[in-house]
Amino acid sequence: MLDYSLVAEAADRLKKRIRRTELIHSHPFSERCGLPVYFKCENLQRTGSFKIRGALNFMTAQPREKLERGVITASAGNHAQGVAFSADLLGVKAVVYMPETTPPQKVFSTRDYGAEVVLTGRNFDEAFAAARKAEQERGALFVHPFDDPLVMAGQGTIGLEILHDLHDVANILVPIGGGGLIAGIARAVKEMRPGVRIIGVEAQAAPSMHFSLLQGRIMETPLAVSLADGIAVKRVGKNTFPVVQELVDEVVLVEEEAIAQAIVALLEKTKLLVEGAGAVTLAALLSGAASGLSGKTVCLLSGGNIDVKTISVVVERGLLAAGRYLKLRVQLDDVPGSLAKLATEIAAAKANISIITHDRRSKSLPIGKTEVLVELETRGYEHIQEVIGYLERVGYEIEVLK
Template identity: 45%
Template sequence: MLTMEMLQDAKKVLDGVARKTPVFQSTYINPDADVYIKCENMQVTGSFKLRGAYFKTASLTDAEAQKGVIACSAGNHAQGVALAAQKKGIPAVICMPESAPMAKVEATRSYGAEVVLVPGVYDDAAAKATQLQQEKGYTFLHPFNDEYVMAGQGTVGLEIMEQVKDAEVVLCPIGGGGLISGVAFAVKQINPNCKVYGVQAAGAPSMQNALNVGKAEALASVSTMADGIAVKQPGDLTFAMCQKYVDGVVTVTEDEIASAILKLIEKHKMVAEGAGAVSVAAAMYNKVDIKGKKAVCIISGGNVDVNVLDRIIDKALQANGRITKLSVMVMDKPGQLTQLLTAIAETGANIFSVNHDRMVQDIAVSTCIVDIVAETRNKEHSEQMIEAIKAKGFTVL
């Protein structure tokens, strides 16, 4: 389906439109590997999607362009299509899930596109876009199941091979499969020995499932903070490309994704969205054997809703034992709260909040519940604090 000529053509078309995003070495992601990060979160519109959207738009005939374009997206493809259409002077309609981050919705509108919000997830938005395309005659721009889109995304792979010439492993996020199809094709053409692995959220393992059963089946549902890769069913074209060029697909949990986002913020002062951080999560938690190897993690996007980011950080802090939330049963008499807080303070934990509640059902009238949120160093420190509380005779619920 793809050829190197198509990828080279895409590279020329994107010159001056898309950035050649930087790659930098990270000593924090996995101490046993030589990890590099490809920063597509620093791309124009905040993700790699501009590459495929613009190359596809540039390939349209005059007749197709005159009809206007329609696309479906959880947010990043939407922005890519909207900007590409704006640059080409083409009307654009974008169907987005109602659950798409508000920041992505508003950014899409800012590029001049008409946004249609659809109840459900990406696949529901895709069905609506298909309906409108048939009714209005728009030209449909698929977010991943298209050769031109895959070729545009494949320029990420070309850049990686230029920037990290001796790369041994590439870790790439997968939603519908457009990015990894182009990247894996490019990488394998240049260095067949370089392994390419896809990474999906455990709550949306559509490509992993498809490869396991041998066909692109639809999942009953998907649920993940990584909205950019929350796709129920991969495309037939991307599925075929993954069968041929991808060495394997792994999944990461919500806690692992949140921890990767936090790691990038703390250690690299870099913001990644959930979909963009899954490759880093896979490297952090050894989902793929990269020990002693030179591995490149593609951060595919950085368009995270700031209203959600604080909840993601809180989730990561809890998962890593750096925030501990617990409820303790104490006797309702003077001095008990002081003893409890002293026990916590003696472990070096920092108390964020305390709530003392006598009005809890199903407990004795002589007792009450104290809810505590404390800052701890790690899981071991959290356990030390809990044991110190128990040692004072309190019951940790």
């Protein structure tokens, strides 16, 4: 049972062991959203995520003899690093089961903290099942990623920090995976300030809490691939669910394009690097999924452990979704000067050529024609329509590519 006293004890236990992360007011996003927007920057936490709070609180609360045979856990990445760091700090062995699809950066970071990493399963749930089996074989202490009162209490210390730093906060947006983070924060905040709205945010690709709340019982939902891999779980916790039922005011869903746009927007406007699971809160504001809000609003940026390869994909996807990127296929007459003329017309439309590919040998092309694939930098959807309209007016037949 998650009681407020556990959160207060966790705050005292963690006080000198973790970073008290910054709460930053954002002028650009406040103007864009029409209300005061603040970011709670757990992406700047030690290990790059809030997960260290729950893992360290759980482990430091255990009698030493329980830790002697080491600890074991399952994680999509951030909890893994929290457990590995905590185990290293306490001088105990850690074994972490991670899905085979875990971004390499999260795997390397977990190993760097001294943990043994076992890659298994296609997703978190399969890695979790393997870890529970190994727990019995090894006799190690299992550190649950979310469904334990001590873990939830550790995450709840974020809520206490927000209330201390922003006395008149009106809304707090929190990512939801298994539910441990939002359960802990909701318990802490509602105890002290019951009028504060707690809004959970899930990826549309992993809506387990959303559908469980609709049905009034825990539902297992199929998963799709998501940028928010850190919160992609099939089934929420049996201990977290009743707390969310009782205390969380609303749960909303966000699409993948909204998540990508939020990651890019945070990079551009605040210079903060945030992973998909951490960016869902801002995505909910920008997309309108969380609407009708007023007063000071905190978006919890829960983590910043994003793989470099993923960043490149996300940035391209975010720019495309924001109308900052346009791909076209154009057929030209196969005569000298045609390509130069197209480039001149693109410049006249005030677009910038990023990549251009000229193909004169495709079997699908009519005789006397050549095909050009061109990627342009644009200034938004209005500019895209201006570019397309201008090129069509000067005689080009174009195909917009996704």
